[in-house]
Amino acid sequence: MYAAVVAERLGGLLAIAGAAGVALLAAALAIRAPALVAPALALLGAEYAALFAVRDDTLDVRAPLYGAGFLVVAELAFAALEQRAGKPEPGLVPRRAATLVAVAAAGVLAGLIVLAAAAAPLDGGVGLEAVGVVAAVALVAVLGRAAVRSR
Amino acid sequence: MSREASPRLAAYAVLGGLALIAALVTRRPELAALGAPFLLVLGAGLLVTTDPGLEAAVRLDRDRLLEGDELTVEIDVAAARAVERLELLLELPAGLTVSDGDNPAAIRVSGSRTVTLRVRAERWGAYEVGDLTVRARDALGLFARSGRFRAAVPLKVYPTRDALRRLLRPAETQLYSGDELARAKGEGLEFADLRPFAFGDRVRRINWRASARRGELWVNEQHPERNVDVVLFVDSFAEVQRASASSLDLAVRAAATLAARYTRRRDRVGLVSFGGYLRWLEPGGGLVQLYRIVDALLDTEIALSHAWKEIDHVPARTLPPQALVVALTPLLDERSIRALLHLRARGFDLDVIELSPLAFVDPGATESERLAYRLWRLQREALHAQFRAAGVAVAEWRHGEPLARPIEEVTAFRRNATLARV
Numbered sequence: 001m002y003a004a005v006v007a008e009r010l011g012g013l014l015a016i017a018g019a020a021g022v023a024l025l026a027a028a029l030a031i032r033a034p035a036l037v038a039p040a041l042a043l044l045g046a047e048y049a050a051l052f053a054v055r056d057d058t059l060d061v062r063a064p065l066y067g068a069g070f071l072v073v074a075e076l077a078f079a080a081l082e083q084r085a086g087k088p089e090p091g092l093v094p095r096r097a098a099t100l101v102a103v104a105a106a107g108v109l110a111g112l113i114v115l116a117a118a119a120a121p122l123d124g125g126v127g128l129e130a131v132g133v134v135a136a137v138a139l140v141a142v143l144g145r146a147a148v149r150s151r
Numbered sequence: 152m153s154r155e156a157s158p159r160l161a162a163y164a165v166l167g168g169l170a171l172i173a174a175l176v177t178r179r180p181e182l183a184a185l186g187a188p189f190l191l192v193l194g195a196g197l198l199v200t201t202d203p204g205l206e207a208a209v210r211l212d213r214d215r216l217l218e219g220d221e222l223t224v225e226i227d228v229a230a231a232r233a234v235e236r237l238e239l240l241l242e243l244p245a246g247l248t249v250s251d252g253d254n255p256a257a258i259r260v261s262g263s264r265t266v267t268l269r270v271r272a273e274r275w276g277a278y279e280v281g282d283l284t285v286r287a288r289d290a291l292g293l294f295a296r297s298g299r300f301r302a303a304v305p306l307k308v309y310p311t312r313d314a315l316r317r318l319l320r321p322a323e324t325q326l327y328s329g330d331e332l333a334r335a336k337g338e339g340l341e342f343a344d345l346r347p348f349a350f351g352d353r354v355r356r357i358n359w360r361a362s363a364r365r366g367e368l369w370v371n372e373q374h375p376e377r378n379v380d381v382v383l384f385v386d387s388f389a390e391v392q393r394a395s396a397s398s399l400d401l402a403v404r405a406a407a408t409l410a411a412r413y414t415r416r417r418d419r420v421g422l423v424s425f426g427g428y429l430r431w432l433e434p435g436g437g438l439v440q441l442y443r444i445v446d447a448l449l450d451t452e453i454a455l456s457h458a459w460k461e462i463d464h465v466p467a468r469t470l471p472p473q474a475l476v477v478a479l480t481p482l483l484d485e486r487s488i489r490a491l492l493h494l495r496a497r498g499f500d501l502d503v504i505e506l507s508p509l510a511f512v513d514p515g516a517t518e519s520e521r522l523a524y525r526l527w528r529l530q531r532e533a534l535h536a537q538f539r540a541a542g543v544a545v546a547e548w549r550h551g552e553p554l555a556r557p558i559e560e561v562t563a564f565r566r567n568a569t570l571a572r573v
Contacts, residue, residue: 038162042169045185052179063181067170071188074166078159078292085238085286086255092236095259099235099290107188114187118180133175136183139190140168 014054017047025077034081041074059119064111068104075100152205152287152298160196160293163189196293203260204231209241209281209302218275218311221250226266226283233261234287242282246274246308260287274395275310275403277449279303309445310400312408313554318416319561321379321475322500329378330416339373346372379418380434380471383409383444384494386480386487387426387451391511396550398506402479403448405504405554409477414441421469424451425487431469470499478503482534495541502565503538504557507547539564 005011021043028036048066079096170186173179205228212223226239240255251269258264270280281302288295324333336343345361348368361369383406390399406422413420414436421434422444432440432447470476476499478491495501509531514524538545544564546557 034158034162037158038165041162041166045166045170045173045182048185049173049177049179049182052177052181060181063184064187067185067188070166070185071192074159074162074189075292078157078162082157082292084257085240086257087253088236088257089253089259092257092259095235103192103291104188107191110187110191111184114184115180118183136171136175140164140171 014047014050017050018044021047025073029077029080032081034078037074037077037081041070045070059115061115064108064115067111068107071107072100072104075103152202152285152296154294154296157293157295160193163193167193192291193293196289196291199291200289200294201232202296203234203287205229205234205237205260205285205287205296205298207239207283207285207300207302209283209300209304211280211304211306214305215307215309216272217309218272220308221269221271222306224268224270224280226268227263228258228260228266228285229263230260230287233259235259235290236288238286238288239266240284241268241280242284243270243280244276244278246272246276247278247280247306248273272306272308274400275308275407275449277446278306278308280306307446307449310404310407310448312411313404315408315412315555315558317558317562318409318412319381319475319477319502319558320565321381321473323473324377324379325419325471325473327378327417328376329418331377331379331418332374333377335375336372337375339375341374341376342371343374344372345369378436379413380421380474381409381413381418382421382423382434382470382474382476384476384478384480384491385422385424385426385448385451386478386482386484387424387428388484388487389481391481391483391508393511396511398481398508398511399451401506401548401550402481403451405479405506405548406448407445408554410441410444414438420444421471421474422447423465423469424448425465425490426451429465431465433466433469434471434474470494474499476501479506480504481506481508482531483508488534491543492538492541495538495543501543502561503543503545504561505535505545505547507549509547510550 021040024036024043025040028034028040051060167186167190170182170189174181174183174186207229208227210225210227212225216222224241226241228237228239230237236257237260238255238257243249243254248271249268250271252267254268256266258266281300281304283300283302284297285300286295286297320331322334324331324335332341333339345358346369348357348362348370352370356370358369358371385402385406387399387402390397392398410420410422417436419434419436420440422430422432424430424447430447432443435443476494478487478501480487480491480503482488482503482505491501491503509528512524515521535545544561546560546564548554548557
């Protein structure tokens with residue numbers, strides 16, 4: 001809902017998109033459907049992406065925090081939906097929470113690196129942009145392939 | 152062990168990929184920053200996922216115990232690589248329940264760990280304990296490896312025994328010395344009768360008081376103490392059951408009690424399990440025979456069978472002449488009823504302890520159900536009368552009552568009844 005709050009115009013529309021995302025996430029938790037978590041988060045991400053269509057071109061430095069928050073929401077949602085057996089022994093839940101905090105912190109750092117790289121004073125151009133596109137596609141392809149093979 | 156991916160694996164790949172593509176399309180680095188944490192978790196998770204090399208074993212602190220007792224089960228788990236969350240489920244057969252400890256349990260394993268459970272034996276039986284299902288999750292929760300370890304540690308739970316003040320006395324005794332007073336006269340301790348002195352009588356048997364009164368020598372006669380042969384006839388054709396109690400439980404408990412008491416006084420005890428599976432143990436004495444009988448009882452189960460079995464299938468040595476046959480039966484199956492009447496017709500000294508099905512059956516809610524129930528009870532009473540007319544003592548034993556009650560009832564019947572020739 002951050003996007004709806006900071007948007008200078010069309011805040012209501014963004015709020016509706018955000019509310020739809022939250023409702024979808026709530027539905028995913030209520031009916032225990034892990035498959036709905038990703039669409040809910042995608043909807044919330046789309047709300048955030050729509051923010052840039054209605055505001056100026058200034059870099060939003062809060063994006064890494066927003067991304068880490070997304071990750072925490074996703075982790076908690078999947079943790080709630082995961083089939084777990086057994087009462088955890090003392091110390092297991094705090095360790096899991098500490099791992100989640102560490103992952104979120106690493107996510108913030110990764111986001112900051114991305115923003116810092118984007119703000120680097122490099123001369124742009126079609127070549128560099130093509131390299132970026134190829135790198136992004138290759139990264140997604142490699143991770144997707146690895147994920148599929150590891151199933 | 153099989154590996155399965157968490158739903159977050161696909162979700163993070165999709166979200167990360169979408170964020171990157173959106174960043175490229177909209178030329179906004181913030182969207183790439185948005186997807187970076189997901190791609191980071193995905194990459195790290197794929198890099199660190201390995202087989203933890205799990206090994207598990209189950210140990211019991213003893214291999215035999217009595218119904219109602221508890222034992223300690225130790226589950227040893229060893230992992231070559233640390234497992235952040237290991238879920239352990241010890242699959243316990245029906246009849247064993249966890250009284251202390253978590254099952255399933257979720258633990259962290261680095262090296263080796265031991266999980267301890269207290270298990271209570273709720274029901275007699277021969278069990279195999281040790282089927283263990285494990286699920287190991289990695290630190291980032293992207294993958295879970297699950298598998299089963301089969302240890303199959305044998306465990307025997309013996310039925311509890313009822314307290315009995317006295318046992319059923321057979322009509323005839325056997326040849327060897329024992330604790331049962333024989334009807335015949337011979338060398339023994341219990342006074343039986345007086346008779347005139349005969350050549351060969353020992354001087355110490357002379358009753359001097361009777362001899363002085365009658366003017367000639369008279370000697371005492373005694374009843375010798377002999378052993379008896381007892382055959383426990385367990386009807387496993389049919390059972391009635393309600394909640395955790397069943398007529399088979401009563402049969403096994405009674406058989407174990409009687410076998411223990413008779414073997415303790417040097418009698419020979421045999422077993423015939425007459426049902427879907429026909430099994431027998433020839434009469435024998437001592438502790439070994441007792442354990443043989445109890446072990447055979449542990450394997451007793453109701454097996455559906457339409458075979459019409461006759462008692463003639465049982466070897467003759469299993470049913471020695473002059474043996475006391477104690478039948479433990481719910482008197483529900485025509486085949487076992489016929490076999491018992493057949494035994495009686497062959498002259499066996501037979502007593503029936505009826506494991507009453509009445510305690511397990513509701514009279515019914517409607518008038519027609521209650522009528523059917525009453526008719527059924529009348530049929531059962533007619534069956535009892537048929538046995539009694541054949542000189543067979545029949546005593547009902549209901550769930551919750553002590554075994555001593557039907558034993559006393561049979562004893563009273565035998566005291567007042569004479570053996571009929573059928």
